[in-house]
Amino acid sequence: MAVTIAELAASLGAQAWGDTGIRVTGAGEPSSTAPVESGAGQLALAMSPKYAEALTPGCIAILAEGMEPESYGLAAAIFAPRPRLVMAGLTRAFDRGPDIVPGIHPTAVIDASASIGADAAIGPFVVIGAGVVLGPRARVGAHVSIGRNARIGDDALIHPGARIGHDVVAGDRLIIQPGAVIGGDGFSFVTPEESGIEEIRRTLGARADIRQQHWTRIHSLGTVELGDDVEIGANATIDRGTIRATRVGSGTKIDNLVMLGHNVSVGKDCLLCSQVGIAGSSTVGDRVVLAGKVGVSDNISIGDDVIAGGAAKIFTRVPAGRVILGNPAVKIETQLEIQKAMRRLPRFAQQLSKLQETVTRLLEKG
CATH class of the missing domain: 3.40.1390.10 (MurE/MurF, N-terminal domain)
Known part of the structure; x- marks a missing residue:
């Protein structure tokens, strides 16, 4: 070209x-x-x-x-x-993009009830389940699997080895990088009695009798819903919801190795950088940027236009427009003051030691 x-x-x-x-x-x-x-x-x-x-x-x-x-x-x-x-x-x-030959490769396995849009390119060893709807001009690389009743919009680009679970819904111009998994089961389990986790949340750390516990799976009946122009990085994972859908808004870009737990809701035009992890049932607003290795606790909300610096750990609600950093995450100006104070600690320790010696001598003379 x-x-x-x-x-x-x-x-x-x-x-x-x-x-x-x-x-x-x-x-x-x-x-x-x-x-x-x-x-x-x-x-x-x-x-x-x-x-x-x-x-x-x-x-x-x-x-x-x-x-x-x-x-x-x-x-x-x-x-x-x-x-x-x-x-x-x-x-x-x-950008030439991946080499996916137009048409349907003879080794692809496509259920007779699936609907494949015009001008699609389906690579070798692709598996497309019953009731799938794939929009026009889709390009699907080798060894991709798409589960039953999934619906994917126009102009999708799905790179080799990606996995899309049953009932997943995606808008137009979806891009999924190799190895990503959309619509796996959520990590949700319960014990017959109050679990140790529930106990320490209630008591803030105090433990009573420690006993054997057996974990019982809570199945994921929800799905994953992706808006238009969403991009999912290599080996990223998005779990399906327990009852309601896990959602990602239009225009949001998700980097490699990002994990979204069950029932998470991410707004529009967000950037989630590599190794971000968002625990179940948390809500992220529009235009939020989470830098690499940011961790978000479960069941909290992050407002619109929040920016979280690298490796920040978010345990509480974050108001809209705030810039945060640190573990636990606080306002960036507060975190910078904390870092300055920490660098002064060795000098403070020396000064305190000298002060103690002076006080001791004065007491001995008195």
Whole structure:
């Protein structure tokens, strides 16, 4: 695939400079791109001066607004008013995606009652259950399984090895990365008598008689509902609800190795980064960002527009718009003061020791 500098700039809503007829064949790092040859070349991503220093004269590049292509000896350039947004458009233009041959592979096993939309591509060893509805232009990679009565919207991209359970509902433009599991049973069990967990929640740690306990499964009768434009990362897992559905709102992006427990509700346009874990029945608002390794306790609510820094542990309700950090998570300014105070502790300990010696001497003299 190749497009001209002019065509690419127009598609990105950006301004072009230089020989706009040069054809772009792909993107590359500034240090690895070569001068344009035969009217075509790779476009260097040099959207700050520190990256542009590695550019080779005669190459083509994306620059930030205000940078001067003449000073780098470029053949052509595209100016990025918002560099990362332009980078999103550029990478989309050159992303070939997985190789899934159009049509249905002969090794796929598809129940006769399933409905497969027009122009679908179904890879080898895919299993699609009874009553499944798969929208038009779906691409389903090898070894994917889709359980009975699942309904998936238009333009889905399901990478190899993903698992979609029965009755799962997803909107349009769903993307699921390899190995993700949507709609497994929730982790929910009960004991005939009050369990140790219930006891310490009631007593805040005090234990009475410790006895044998047998766990009995609470089955998951709910499902998982995903909105439009949802992306699920590799090896992420979303459990089905116990009675009501586990829900993920439209536009939410979920990273690799994220875990959503049963009955969790996540709002629209959220970012859940790698290794986030949200325990059962918790509610997350719209536009929430949970950085890597954030943990959310069960049965709590997080308001809209909350940002939680990496490894934060959330045990209580978080109001809308708050930025939090730490374990337990508190306002970021409070956590920074805590960290400063902790760094002072060795000095405080030395000062206290000297003070104790002084007081002891004074008492001995008195």
